[in-house]
Amino acid sequence: MREFDYDLFVIGGGSGGVRAARVAAGETGAKVGLAEESRYGGTCVIRGCVPKKLMVFASEFSGLSEDAGLYGWDVTGGAFDWGRFSTRLNGELDRLEGVYRKLLSASGVDTFDCRATLKDPHTVSLANGEEKTAKHILVATGGRPVRPDMNNADLGMVSDDIFHQETLPKSILIVGGGYIACEFACILHGLGVEVTLYYRGAQILRGFDEEARGLIAESMRERGIDLHIGTNIVEMDCAGSDDSDTGMGGPIQDTGETVGDSGMSHRGRQSGDTSDGPIRVKATNGSSRVFDRVLFATGRRPNTDGMGLEELGVKLGRGGQIEVDAYSQTAVPSIYAIGDVTDRVNLTPVAIREGMAFVETVFKGNPTPVDHALIPSAVFTQPELGTVGMNEEDAREQEEIDVYCTSFRPMQTAFIGKPDRVLMKLIVSKANRKVLGCHIVAPNAGEMIQLAGIAIKMGATKEDFDRTVAVHPTMSEEIVTMRNPVRSA
Structure with missing residues (x-):
């Protein structure tokens, strides 16, 4: 019988991968290794759900002094201090990442702080030059936000960049109509930013109940968000540059976006690289406006690039997602995948459930399909x-x-x-x-x-x-x- 270094090797240290690793090690005695190239906690903890929700809380205070005054309190409102908030936010994210590391260590999981790719169905190649073999490999590398395919798209931010701004802009254009776009529109407006939102569809929040999305759109406008549906970017450049140097990139293809669990940072343009100067935007409605920042919330892509998956026979969908069966198993029997990298239901609690079902199936002898029905x-x-x-x-x-x-x-x-x-x-x-x-x-x-x-x-x-x-x-x-x-x- 072939000897392996590990019973399980997990690629990706987001919520799903960490849960699967520590439960397999802690509850079944499996020998487990895990590699993470960025920060432990993945999208949810580091650049998604947690920092976003803390920003939601911060943004909701903006109207409280006015409301309190109408209720009879003598309250004086003040300006929002982004620097003070972001310092505290980064401290909390550091604390949570430490919690994830401690959970893995306490469960006996060996961790490797580097990128991992697949060499064969049982071998993982680490960026530090090591190779590790495993009876089972679990890919939990999540997804990343992507910019649209148009000229000068690198002038705009994606959702990961929001948390790394040194200062808040006075004005921002958000492009997209999914929940990431709408959430950040409300957050930034609540923090005092002048927010404009362009969405090429007929109504925001495609896929949600029609009455519900209509009421949210109405509420956003009443609060002062400049919401334009049926509108897209045609061209963008640095304000003041020679227009003749800028080609037409074509309207942005907004696919709608989801957010959930991820264990890898997005690649390509890194956080903080976006333009610091004002950006001129020409839109399909004929307007030409200048914004301090542009945020693209037009789609996400699974982190499968350059991992060697297809070369081994793992099937990928058109969007780069790993195709799996009801038990999260790929076309290669020893390789499984969970979370956003499979593009099933891209939510952190779902990735955690998928990780638990994987452990039940593979390490506890209890075949457990993932239940994706009726997810709140x-x-x-x-x-x-x-x-x-x-x-x-x-x-x-x-x-x-x-x-x-x-x-x-x-x-x-x-x-x-x-x-x-x-x-x-x-x-x-x-x-x-x-x-x-x-x-x-x-x-x-x-x-x-x-x-x-x-x-x-x-x-x-x-x-x-x-x-x-x-x-x-x-x-x-x-x-x-x-x-x-x-x-x-």
Whole structure:
């Protein structure tokens, strides 16, 4: 029998890869190695969910002094200090990376701080010159944001760069209409940046419920975000440069974007390399405007380039994603893949679940397919969007449904005369009365949808919701007090 250096070698130190590595080592006694070329924690911890959510918190303070004054408090607002915030933010990310390293060490996982590629189905080549063999190899290298294919695209930032700015710009153009674009539009606006957003589609947040995305677009405009749909960049250059030196790059192809777990940094242009000068942008609507910064939120790509995967027989999709079966196994039996690198559902908790299912299957003898059905998720716009299950548009294509929906001004902001509105919506099967989907647009919708997701995952019917006594006075009570459908389809 062939001897291997490791039972498992993981490539990628993001949330999914780290979870798989430490559970395999700590709970099954497997000998595990892990290589990470950038920082432990991956996209979620270092350049995604965690720093983004902390920026969300920071941005929400901007209106509190005004609201407090309307409630009777004598409060004086001040300016936002990006330097003070970013220093604290970087300290927290350093702390979290240290936690990840300690978890791996405590579980007995050998770690290698360098890039890893595949030499053969059982051999990993490390950038430090070493080679390690393993019975099983798990690729958990995540994804990275990409710039559009157009002239001077390198003048713009991508989402990774946001956290490394020395100062906040006075104005920014965000290109894209997915949740990364919309979240950063709300965050930066809340921090005092003048925000313009271009999206080439008919409405932002493609794929989400139509009513929910419409309300968020309306709310963004009411808050002062200059939102333009059906609009794209035609050309961009440094303001003041000779226009004749700049070719037309063609309209940007916005594919929509997702964010989730990753263990590798994006390659190519590095954070902080973006233009420090103003940028002139010509748009398809005929306008020509100058912005301090441009942020591209037009797509992400799996980190599979140059890893030697296809040479070994691992199949890649058109977008570079690793193709796997229900058990995360590739076409090469000894090689598995989880997380954003597979482009299934690109969310950190999903990558962690996939890592756990991999360990159950391979190291615990309990074949466990990954369940990607009814995954709750949140978009941290202002207000937030929480969603689980099917949207109305998809559900009515599948079967006959009843739609229960209400939109209203919540007590907290209605009291002080603000126009803010929230939305509560249930999609219900006519055949068996099961709740097929729930969509909430409201402050803290992410917190609400987690609990609604439990009931819907369990197969709750509309009558189960009706039998639940409301918590009053709350926004969420409307979820259990909607008695009559607003429409059927």
